Amino acid sequence: MLEYSEKVIEEFMNPKNMGKIEDADGIGKVGNPVCGDVMWIYIKVKDNRIVDIKFQTFGCVAAIATSSKVTQLVMGKTVEEALRITNKAVAEALDGLPPIKMHCSLLAEEGIKAAIEDYMKKQKHKKNKKGGKK
Amino acid sequence: MKEIYLDYNATTPVDPRVVEAMIPYLKEHFHNPSSVYSGAKETKKAIEEAREKIASLIGASPKEIIFTGGGSEADNHAIKGVAFAFQEKGKHIITSSIEHHAVLHACQFLEKIGFEVTYLPVDKYGIVHPHSLRKAIRDDTILVTIMMANNEIGTIEPIKELAEVTHEKNVLFHTDAVQAVGKIPVNVKELGVDLLSLSAHKFYGPKGVGALYIRRGVKIHPLIHGGGQERGRRAGTENVAGIVGAGKAAEIAMEEMEEEERKIRPLRDRLERELVKRIPEVIVNGHPEKRLYNTLNICVKYIEGEGMLALLDFYGISASSGSACTSGSLEPSHVLLAIGLPHEIAHGSLRFSFGKYNTDEDVDKVIEVLPGIVERLRAMSPFWREKHEH
Incomplete structure (x- = not known):
């Protein structure tokens, strides 16, 4: 098996924020089952802040560890702060990843961004709807 | 351990x-x-x-x-x-x-x-x-x-x-x-x-x-x-x-091959039978009869092999997988793709291969822990949830 840091193993063995948010404000679905990694990120946003976040992941040890780590990194952050999360930050928070697994941290970054984009799109949609009623 | x-x-x-x-x-x-x-x-x-x-x-x-x-x-x-x-x-x-x-x-x-x-x-x-x-x-x-x-x-x-x-x-x-x-x-x-x-x-x-x-x-x-x-x-x-x-x-x-087969085949067969019985949506790979008596290769749908290996290792069980993640490439096993499995299923492969030092207790242990490992990883998988919550 690949050489993982203790933090990666710890995160994989005890993942945080695993699951689904039924009434999520934004959902990011990234990855491809053909490549063996799929990450779904659910966020709940209140007053521009991420107040709840959950993930579902099909993937290897590193994919699950990065999913869990990224959700902890952005929990409580403003939308703008969360958008600034980088794959490097996720990997560093796990004491690094084997080079072949760096794409998992990229997936985590993309997952957060996709969830926020989805949230923003829905917000815009809501506003437009409100505008239409006038 | x-x-x-x-x-x-x-x-x-x-x-x-x-x-x-x-x-x-x-x-x-x-x-x-x-x-x-x-x-x-x-x-x-x-x-x-x-x-x-x-x-x-x-x-x-x-x-x-x-x-x-x-x-x-x-x-x-x-x-x-x-x-x-x-x-x-x-x-x-x-x-x-x-x-x-x-x-x-x-x-x-x-x-x-x-x-x-x-x-x-x-x-x-x-x-x-x-x-x-x-x-x-x-x-x-x-x-x-x-x-x-x-x-x-x-x-x-x-x-x-x-x-x-x-x-x-x-x-x-x-x-x-x-x-x-x-x-x-x-x-x-x-x-x-x-x-x-x-x-x-x-x-x-x-x-x-x-x-x-x-x-x-x-x-x-x-x-x-x-x-x-x-x-x-x-x-x-x-x-x-x-x-x-x-x-x-x-x-x-030469002297002990037959005896080994008599000992090993039932272990492999029992593990296969029990895993298929206890874990839903498992595929057994390879020919049903024309197959080495020591080899069991399965695909567990909706999850990926490396996670299973890591958790098996936690319980002291050493097995292997044809999943991409264990081989250092992004492609799953060429063998599983060649027998026609789609990528996402091939990623969930596990191989148990037995030998003459294995015992009934070894099989018991895998039967005891693997269903829980699969359940745990499937609980995280979007595909499993998608399929079973609707």
Whole structure:
């Protein structure tokens, strides 16, 4: 098996924020089952802040560890702060990843961004709807 | 925690009797077999005795056996040795899409330097069909190389029929029998093969020792040039202790193979039965009957293999997977793709391969922990939830 840091193993063995948010404000679905990694990120946003976040992941040890780590990194952050999360930050928070697994941290970054984009799109949609009623 | 080792197709522990047989050749009998003084005679004699044992394990004559540095070297020697010796006759080679990388990558190397290779498809069980081989043989075909038993899924190929088809066209036939020799009876004369590779560490011998059977009369080029060892066919001072160990392992395999099968097959069968019963949506790979009795390869849908391996390891269980994540590439096992599994299912593969030191308790432990591991990973998987929450 690949050489993982203790933090990666710890995160994989005890993942945080695993699951689904039924009434999520934004959902990011990234990855491809053909490549063996799929990450779904659910966020709940209140007053521009991420107040709840959950993930579902099909993937290897590193994919699950990065999913869990990224959700902890952005929990409580403003939308703008969360958008600034980088794959490097996720990997560093796990004491690094084997080079072949760096794409998992990229997936985590993309997952957060996709969830926020989805949230923003829905917000815009809501506003437009409100505008239409006038 | 005691390790439960279920990866015998990767390698086996060395039988203590093999270790005993090797020790004198690491200690007092250290002499170079090519030397002239009397001390060297013992090492030379030991190599020839080992050669007889290996030959008799596969029904060959000792002169048809050359020792190599392992199974991969034997495969490379056979394939490149034939290619270089017969390139005047033709530059076409036929193999299958489920070979070990020692064969596939040797073939790909030859493609780079001007040879042409046909990769035969397999059916959903991993069988190479003689009629598809017959159609693929051309006037410029010089070699057909098909494995005897697949390392991942255990499927046993119809080598005798494939060799017959090959010989109808006067082409040489090689088989990579690394996973078969020592587990099931292999007889080169009955199979009718021209070349056969084997490896000692797959049947309780030491690592770094293999052998290539070259049928009498078949002339191929050496892979390693140098001194005149192995009658000029493989240069380099012999790995005496390793060769002695390989010989001892062959002797033990011949005597105990049947008994091992009687012990191992029920363990594998019980694990298969119980896992299929206890875990929903599991696929068993390989041929239902024409399969190595020690190999169980399954795909657990909706999850990925590496996570399962890591959690099994936590409980002290050593297994393997054909998932991409364990191999350092992003593609899942070429064998699982060749039998027609979609990528996302191939990513969820697990291989348990049994050996003579396994017990009923080992099987109990896997049955006890694997369903929970699968449940835990499936709880995280978006696909499992999607399918089962609606």
